[in-house]
Amino acid sequence: MTRPAFEVTTDMLHAYADGQLAENERATVEAYLGTHADAAQLVTQWQQQNEALSTLFAPVLGETVPDRLSPARIDAGVRAGRGRMLRGIAASLVVIAAAGSLGWYLRGATWAEEPLSERLIDNAVVAHALYVQENTHAVEVPANSPNLMRWLSNRIATPIDAPNLSAHGFTFLGARLLPGETGEHLHGPAAQLMYQNASAQRVTLYITAALPDKKEVWKFESRNGVEAYYWADADVTCTIVSDLPEKDVRDLGKSIFEQLTRKADSSWNPSSPAAS
Amino acid sequence: MQQFLDEIEVCVPALRRYARALTRNADRADDLVQDCIERAIRKQALWKPTGPLKAWLFRILLNLYRNELRVARRRGEHVAVETLLVEPAVAPAQPGRIALAEIARAIETLAAEQREALLLVVLEGMSYSDAAGVLGIPMGTLMSRLGRARAALRVATGAAEEPRLRTVK
Numbered sequence: 020m021t022r023p024a025f026e027v028t029t030d031m032l033h034a035y036a037d038g039q040l041a042e043n044e045r046a047t048v049e050a051y052l053g054t055h056a057d058a059a060q061l062v063t064q065w066q067q068q069n070e071a072l073s074t075l076f077a078p079v080l081g082e083t084v085p086d087r088l089s090p091a092r093i094d095a096g097v098r099a100g101r102g103r104m105l106r107g108i109a110a111s112l113v114v115i116a117a118a119g120s121l122g123w124y125l126r127g128a129t130w131a132e133e134p135l136s137e138r139l140i141d142n143a144v145v146a147h148a149l150y151v152q153e154n155t156h157a158v159e160v161p162a163n164s165p166n167l168m169r170w171l172s173n174r175i176a177t178p179i180d181a182p183n184l185s186a187h188g189f190t191f192l193g194a195r196l197l198p199g200e201t202g203e204h205l206h207g208p209a210a211q212l213m214y215q216n217a218s219a220q221r222v223t224l225y226i227t228a229a230l231p232d233k234k235e236v237w238k239f240e241s242r243n244g245v246e247a248y249y250w251a252d253a254d255v256t257c258t259i260v261s262d263l264p265e266k267d268v269r270d271l272g273k274s275i276f277e278q279l280t281r282k283a284d285s286s287w288n289p290s291s292p293a294a295s
Numbered sequence: 296m297q298q299f300l301d302e303i304e305v306c307v308p309a310l311r312r313y314a315r316a317l318t319r320n321a322d323r324a325d326d327l328v329q330d331c332i333e334r335a336i337r338k339q340a341l342w343k344p345t346g347p348l349k350a351w352l353f354r355i356l357l358n359l360y361r362n363e364l365r366v367a368r369r370r371g372e373h374v375a376v377e378t379l380l381v382e383p384a385v386a387p388a389q390p391g392r393i394a395l396a397e398i399a400r401a402i403e404t405l406a407a408e409q410r411e412a413l414l415l416v417v418l419e420g421m422s423y424s425d426a427a428g429v430l431g432i433p434m435g436t437l438m439s440r441l442g443r444a445r446a447a448l449r450v451a452t453g454a455a456e457e458p459r460l461r462t463v464k
Contacts, residue, residue, distance in 0.1 A: 030438050064454045069417045071398035079312040090300040093332045218340050219296040
């Protein structure tokens with residue numbers, strides 16, 4: 020399709036002023052403007068408008084972007100807002116940190132009657148809330164680091180492998196080592212493993228060596244918007260924490276249990292009542 | 296997720312500039328950008344990486360801005376500036392240039408829909424088809440808004456030979 024060289028529309032004049040014309044069209048318009056002073060003046064004025072507008076607002080690009088516009092920060096806020104519990108936990112963390120030993124004293128006094136498994140679930144939920152909203156530092160050691168699981172196994176003093184949850188759409192992001200219980204409830208450190216799916220939903224596993232009683236225990240608890248699935252056996256305790264629906268967490272739990280304990284399907288007994 | 300956040304972060308300065316130019320108020324502009332980022336993060340699952348993220352973000356920002364205008368109009372706040380009278384323009388500070396204060400005042404005279412269109416094209420350098428997509432209007436409508444916006448600016452900056460009554464819509 021050929022176009023007569025003299026056919027220039029208003030739209031083409033705009034496109035010329037905005038630098039949106041292809042090379043050949045630009046030449047056409049330039050030739051036209053050479054012979055049409057009124058159009059040339061109009062285009063020049065438009066270009067002056069463009070220049071003035073660009074200059075007027077250019078300084079905004081050089082400004083330091085306020086912290087509140089950081090996508091990572093907003094994302095953390097969105098996650099925190101999803102479960103109202105997270106704000107409560109953040110607040111309690113602040114209180115504990117501020118009160119120092121008093122905080123720990125109160126914590127011990129309040130929870131002294133609770134079984135150790137409850138303490139582990141609490142720790143797992145708090146650690147989940149704290150780290151799941153991190154983006155750059157969600158994990159201490161990324162999944163692809165050599166000897167990651169050997170290191171964690173040594174530190175928590177029980178051999179573990181990171182369960183493969185790709186069948187559920189979850190990718191292993193990495194892990195971190197967390198302090199264990201202190202004081203009279205002395206218990207070793209814990210490993211937190213974090214997984215994420217394509218929708219950026221996250222699941223954490225809080226794994227420790229077996230408790231002194233080495234009892235087999237199952238618990239499923241909803242705590243302020245997150246699901247915590249805990250079990251213990253003679254080798255290991257694991258608490259799965261996520262804000263996924265209960266059914267999904269139970270499905271994940273089955274897969275994780277089988278891989279962590281390398282036990283046959285028949286040992287899977289999620290419906291057994293909580294015994295602690 | 297991290298990559299998604301990083302890609303948003305790259306667009307933040309441009310979003311701020313566009314929001315600032317729309318609202319001419321730094322705080323309101325940043326509020327809009329903040330809401331825009333939050334909405335984008337919440338709706339991430341809805342975003343199919345078929346189109347550029349930047350265009351999607353601008354579309355969200357514009358919808359938020361328009362919602363805000365609607366709410367403010369209902370409340371009777373004075374945000375509609377298209378009714379302002381066009382003042383006789385003073386001569387440009389430098390020959391061949393438009394004084395910045397003058398262009399700042401001139402864009403106040405534009406109808407909101409003209410300002411949205413002109414600023415997308417001029418500030419962001421968006422192609423006409425992208426800008427039409429962001430604004431949710433056909434190309435022909437975009438071009439006529441551009442034309443009317445530029446004609447109005449010429450009047451407001453005294454570039455038009457004889458100031459004439461600007462027609463809106």
